[in-house]
Amino acid sequence: MTTLAPAWRDRQARLLDGLTASGALVPGWRPSFTAVPRHAFLPEQVWRHDPGGHTPVHRDRDPDTWWDLAYADAPVVTQLDDGAENGPGMATSSASMPSMVARMLAALEVDDMEGRVLEIGTGTGWNAALLAHRVGDRRVATVEIDPVLAEQAQDALLAVGRAPLVVCEDGMAGYPQGGPYDRVIATCSVARVPWAWVEQTAPGGRIVVPLHRDVWAGGLIALTVGGNGQAAVGRWIGEAWFMPARADRLSPAPVDSATGRSSATGLDPARLVTPGFGAYAYARLPDVTLTHAAEGGGQRVWLTGRDGSAATAAGAPNDREFEVWQYGPDNLWDRAEAAWTEYLSQGCPPLENFGLTVTPDRQQVWLRTPGNVIG
Helix, strand or coil: CCCCHHHHHHHHHHHHHHHHHHCCCCHHHHHHHHHCCHHHHCCCEEEEEECCEEEEEECCCCHHHHHHHHCCCCCEEEEEHHHCCCCCCCEEEEECCHHHHHHHHHHHCCCCCCCCEEEECCCCCHHHHHHHHHHCHHHEEEEECCHHHHHHHHHHHHHCCCCCEEEECCHHHCCHHHCCEEEEEECCEECCCCHHHHHCEEEEEEEEEEEEECCEEEEEEEEEECCCCCCEEEEEEEECCCCECHHHCCCCCCCCHHHCEEEEECCCHHHHHCHHHHHHHHHHCCCCEEEEEEECCEEEEEEECCCCCEEEEECCCCCCCEEEEEECCCCHHHHHHHHHHHHHHCCCCCHHHEEEEECCCCEEEEECCCCCECC
8 A cells, every 4th residue: 555655646646636626526625635645445456447347457457557547537437236156247336436526526515404314325445435534423323235245345444444323124115213314315216215214214314326217317406304204305417327226126127029110210319318308208108217328420229128019210400300220019209209298398398497395295397386296
């Protein structure tokens, strides 16, 4: 560690300077980011995400790449296949992108907080360490469902002199023994905000959580719990991509390619990948998965359903028509195009115009005001 100290300190300083210049890292959090080194929470072997999959990077065999990854503003995969051997190579845990960590912690608004913080999804433990440095070890509880990850995080926390409470349980149930909490933050995405998190948050408390639904994997919302504790209300505050909680993982249904149907559309598929439409589709297309990738200067979009339905469309930005293929029992492109038409009639509102109300028996997406429920 001694011989590497100048190298990682320089890397850390460059990263934090960049986060500060971008506005992601606010002054109140910079001392914690300086005091808690990210590399201390990474295993000796991590994985770099490449176009062909995940490439292993070992600290001893490729130190330059490992240290560059440790202090890059990018997520670093720290576990594949829930730790199982010879799996398909699916990323199941990571060290989150530092700029996203910084933005989420700023959104938590802990400046005047006097109570406790609950973190859902300990992962590497870095986020818990930052919280503990800022508000104190005894005021932070962090929950991790994976016993191996929980133990590794506990060891890493102790190694840097931090001792928040680490609990190995299913975070979807929160951790009522440590409540009530003034703040709750999740580092995994969920399809619905568990009511347990709201119940365990004190009135006036704040919940910051990444939301996904089949069609959308990228919204960060900040909720405030009402004075009577019977509802939490808030708006989307930005995009966020996190691995889903294990309870919310989806297994794709097989698609019968023999059912392919060709058509054309005037809707540029690239329009469907905008953040505002993502929030609208969160309410309107809850059972459709959307993925996309750059192709020919534009975007190719894939839609998949839970019943083996699928659709894909692509084209260049200047095209007037775009080829569409649909498969299976449902015409998913037609449904997505209808949702787009509705969204267009609303004036294509940006992400921040959408909000969510969470009560014990329902979760309602609204547009502009809580009374204007869209789904």
